[in-house]
Each structure stands twice: as C-alpha cells, then as structure tokens.
Amino acid sequence: MVDRRIKELAERLLNTxxxxxxxxxxxxxxxxxxxxxxxxxxNERFHEKLSFGQRLADQVAAFGGSWTFIIIFGLTLAVxxxxxxxxxxxxxxxxxxxxxxxxxxxxxxxxxxxxxxMMSQNRQTSKDRLAANNDYDVNLKAELEIxxxxxxxxxxxxxxxxxxxxxxxxxxxxxxxxxEKVDQQGGSQT
Numbered sequence: 437m438v439d440r441r442i443k444e445l446a447e448r449l450l451n452t453x454x455x456x457x458x459x460x461x462x463x464x465x466x467x468x469x470x471x472x473x474x475x476x477x478x479n480e481r482f483h484e485k486l487s488f489g490q491r492l493a494d495q496v497a498a499f500g501g502s503w504t505f506i507i508i509f510g511l512t513l514a515v516x517x518x519x520x521x522x523x524x525x526x527x528x529x530x531x532x533x534x535x536x537x538x539x540x541x542x543x544x545x546x547x548x549x550x551x552x553x554m555m556s557q558n559r560q561t562s563k564d565r566l567a568a569n570n571d572y573d574v575n576l577k578a579e580l581e582i583x584x585x586x587x588x589x590x591x592x593x594x595x596x597x598x599x600x601x602x603x604x605x606x607x608x609x610x611x612x613x614x615x616e617k618v619d620q621q622g623g624s625q626t
Contacts, residue, residue: 442469449583460569464576468584474577478567490559497556500549513538 442465446454454462467474486494499505516538520531531537 439466439469442466445469445580445584448587449580460573461576464573464580468577468580474570474573476570478563478570482563482566486559490555493552493555494559496549497553500553 442462443454445465445468446452446457450457450461450465454465457465464474466472516531517535520529520535521533
C-alpha cells in the first residue's frame with residue numbers, strides 16, 4: 437500500500453496521480469518522502485559486475501587507444517622494415533618487401549583488436565546509460581525537493597502576511613479607538 441504522503445507529493449508537486457507515474461518516478465517519490473538518498477556511485481556498481489574477460493578487454497582497449505601503444509607500434513613497424521630491408525639485404529630475409537608476413541600480422545591484430553574495442557565500447561555505453569538513469573533520478577529528486585521548499589517558503593510567507601494583516605487590523609482598530617477618544621475629548625472641551 438502506498439503511503440498517503442507519497443500520493444500527496446505526487447499530486448501536489450507533479451500535478452498527477454501516483455498511479456499514473458512511471459515506475460522510476462514512483463521510486464524517486466518514495467525516496468523523497470522517506471528522505472532517502474538517490475545518488476549512487478554508478479562506477480562502483482558497474483565495475484563490481486565485470487568478469488575477468490571484460491576487465492581484460494577494457495584494459496586492452498585502453499592500451500590500444502593510447503599514445504604508448506601508437507609509439508610502440510610505430511617503432512615496431514620501423515624496426516621490422518629496417519631489419520628486412522637494410523640490415524639483412526641479400527641474405528635470407530624472413531619477410532622481404534612487400535612485407536606479406538607483416539601484413540598478415542597486422543590484419544590478425546586488427547581482427548582481434550576491433551571486437552575487443554567494440555566490447556569495451558558497448559560496456560561503456562551501458563555504463564553511460566546507468567549514469568544517465570542515475571542523473572535523471574537525482575535531477576528529479578532535486579527538482580521535487582526544490583518545489584517542496586518553494587511550497588514551504590510560500591506557506592511561511594503567506595502566514596507572515598496573514599500575521600501582518602491581522603496586526604495591521606488590530607492597529608487600525610486601536611487607532612480608530614484613539615481617534616474616537618480624541619474626538620470625544622475635543623468635542624467635550626468646546
């Protein structure tokens with residue numbers, strides 16, 4: 437059974453019935469009503485669920501997209517070409533120009549590296565989706581809390597104005613009584 441306060445919050449702050457809200461909005465409303473924190477560390481939650489293979493894929497993708505990899509790869513290619521063209525000319529070269537074996541290795545590396553990077557990117561997309569959902573929950577809760585504070589301030593201001601109006605009414609009554617006394621005293625002296 438939904439608490440009456442939660443239904444009241446939905447009607448008052450969101451101008452809709454509680455039952456008409458999506459499940460995630462209901463969850464946020466319940467947390468607002470119970471003063472429970474909505475924010476969570478999505479990174480921790482996401483990384484706790486990763487398998488060894490997924491962590492390894494993320495590390496390979498991180499290394500494959502770094503300057504360190506590019507520099508090492510460039511140096512390796514340069515050494516390969518130098519060894520096979522200048523250092524071993526005329527001898528029994530293991531990969532002569534046009535470097536067929538090098539092309540085979542590069543193709544195999546690309547064939548392995550591309551799916552690993554795509555797996556990592558898919559996981560990053562899932563993580564971003566979790567973060568966006570968490571951001572939505574936090575923003576909705578913040579908006580509801582701000583609306584709630586505005587209502588409290590408006591209520592306080594209304595009570596202050598009512599008090600001031602009542603006090604002014606009392607002061608006007610007192611002034612009228614004083615004026616009547618002054619008029620009576622002034623009329624009795626003449």
